[in-house]
Amino acid sequence: MSGKLAGEIKQTKPFGSVEEEALLNLMRTASVLEGVEADALKPYELSLPQYNILRILRGAGAKGLACQEIAERMIARDPDVTRLLDRLEGRGLIQRARSSEDRRVVVTKIAEAGLKLLASMDAGLKDLPKKMLGHVGERRLRLLIGLLERARGE
Numbered sequence: 759m760s761g762k763l764a765g766e767i768k769q770t771k772p773f774g775s776v777e778e779e780a781l782l783n784l785m786r787t788a789s790v791l792e793g794v795e796a797d798a799l800k801p802y803e804l805s806l807p808q809y810n811i812l813r814i815l816r817g818a819g820a821k822g823l824a825c826q827e828i829a830e831r832m833i834a835r836d837p838d839v840t841r842l843l844d845r846l847e848g849r850g851l852i853q854r855a856r857s858s859e860d861r862r863v864v865v866t867k868i869a870e871a872g873l874k875l876l877a878s879m880d881a882g883l884k885d886l887p888k889k890m891l892g893h894v895g896e897r898r899l900r901l902l903i904g905l906l907e908r909a910r911g912e
Contacts, residue, residue, distance in 0.1 A: 784909075791890055798886055802879055807836045808846055812876055815852060815868035822867035824857075851875060 763783050764773070773779040792806060799809055814831045815823065823831075829839045836842060843866055846852045851872035857863040868876075891899060 794890055795886065798883060802875065805842075807832065807834065807842050809879075810834070811839070811842055811846060812851060812868060812872050815866060816873060816876055818867075820867065822865040824863050824865060828866060846872070 763769075763779065763786060766786065767782075773782070796806055799806065802809075804812070810832050811828055814828055825839055825843065828843075829836070832839070843852060843854065847854060849871075851869055852866055853869045854864050854866045857865050894902070
């Protein structure tokens with residue numbers, strides 16, 4: 759069952775260690791799954807990080823979040839959250855305003871248009887994780903989750 763990655767990437771030499779093989783397998787799998795997700799988001803003209811931000815802001819509710827708080831909640835770190843927010847604001851999907859408590863802080867909230875866009879996407883994307891990973895089975899997925907959490911040191 760193992761050794762498939764070497765063939766996929768046409769590697770002729772053995773991996774340097776089982777850790778290297780595991781890491782490269784993880785990176786390859788993440789890339790494949792991200793590609794499926796990115797394709798699902800294309801009709802909505804959203805990138806994965808933009809979609810992640812909209813979902814974070816929907817979850818934050820009317821209170822909104824500062825840029826740093828959004829960055830901390832993102833699935834994949836992005837060094838330029840401000841640029842992502844600029845694009846979403848340009849499309850009218852979010853709103854930004856200075857905090858009334860601390861004028862140095864800019865609070866970002868999801869706009870009505872952003873909520874409507876997410877609502878229109880929800881039904882179509884709801885089954886995507888099951889389509890992508892359902893064949894693995896719940897027991898193996900729970901094991902995978904535990905292994906990934908352990909790998910992150912959690």
